[in-house]
Amino acid sequence: MNTRKEQLAAFNRLLDIMDDLREKCPWDKKQTIESLRHLTIEEVYELGDAILDNDLIELKKELGDVLLHIVFYSKIASEQKAFDIADVANAISDKLIDRHPHIYGDISVTSEEEVKQNWEKLKLKEGNTSVLQGVPKSLPALVKANRIQDKVAGVGFDWEKPSQVWKKVQEELEELNTEIENGNQENIEKEFGDVLFSMINYARFIKVNPENALEKTNKKFINRFQYLEEKAKQEGKNLSEMSLSEMDVYWNESKKYFK
Template identity: 75%
Template sequence: MYTREKQLKAFERLLDIMDDLREKCPWDRKQTMESLRNLTVEEVYELGDAILEKDTEEIKKELGDVLLHIVFYSKIGSETKDFDIADVINSLCKKLIDRHPHIYGDAEAKDEKQVKENWEKLKLKEGNKSVLQGVPQSLPALIKASRIQDKVAGVGFDWEQPKQVFEKVKEELEELQVEVEQNQQDKIEDEFGDVLFSMINYARFLKIDPETALERTNKKFIFRFQYLEQKAKENNLDLSEMSLAEMDKFWEEAKSLKL
């Protein structure tokens, strides 16, 4: 690991390179905050993939890409004289100190739950009109549901036991089944959403990240289906003409293999 001096030197080098690119590279010179936005989202997802794969070398590279975007936005901000990288860092430092009075002040926080409760109360004191104000509208629905539940739990709006949440899951499933039997399409969608929301809440009580759990299942399914495709090809079989029993034979084989 590098010393603090070398870490700061590396960051200074990055800032110098960003200055060069912004001045001399036609592509970098053309970019705006708006044009970078989608690229930033993509980089964050690539970082997420690397974390799920536990690929530390790839995590390092993707963190670099995310850091580049932070420096890039800050460079653009300095050109319009709105803010620069020092403003970004100082603003973050102030927020971290203000939001951790149990470290930098006289408040107490005995556990993670109390830290979260203090955090949400502090944000309301800072001017947030709602606990949910900080949940980005553009978040994917599954992640948004998880963040919503985290935030309201932070101010005490929560179940007490996992068993209660599971009972809610069963209740929502029963309500969904009623609408399915009555063939009420708009109500089916509403109840299906309620089932998903309650399952995401249950995941929180089980200390499982629902996004990670679903992505692991996606990867598992892809692996098994591609194994099925491979075996069909090796046996000169056409998937569209195979019976479910024939496909299931290869599927079960795939289940016995590790990703």
């Protein structure tokens, strides 16, 4: 691994390159904070893919792309006399120190849960008017539900045991089934949302990240279905012309390779 001196030299090299690109490259000169936004979102999703794939080589590349965007935003802001990369680093350092009084202060904690509870209390002291104020509006609904539940749990608004949450899941499923029988589409949608919300809550209690779990299932389904497509192609068959029982042969075969 690199020494701290080598790490700082590498970061300084990136800052120098950013200066050059901003001055000399037509594309880089043209970018604004707004124009970079959608690209940053894409980079973060690519980083997420590398994490789920446990691909450390790709992870290094994607972290570099995200770091570039952090440096890029800071460079643009420095040109506007708003802030620079040092301000960004100092701001997060100050926040980390303030949010960890059990390390840098005189607070004593004995568990991860106590750390999370202190974190939420400290944010309210910093001026947040709601525990949920820090949940981004643009988060995907599944991720947002998980963050909402995690945050309210941080101030003690939570179930005590997983069995209580599972009972709630079953209640919500019964309510959904009732609305399906009634045929009221608007109520069906509401109850379906309640089922998802309660399942996400249960996932938290059994130590499962619902977003990661669902994405892994998505990837597994894609791999299995593409295996099915490839095998059908090798047999000179068209999926749309095959029966479900014929497709099931290849589908069940795919389970040996993609678990």
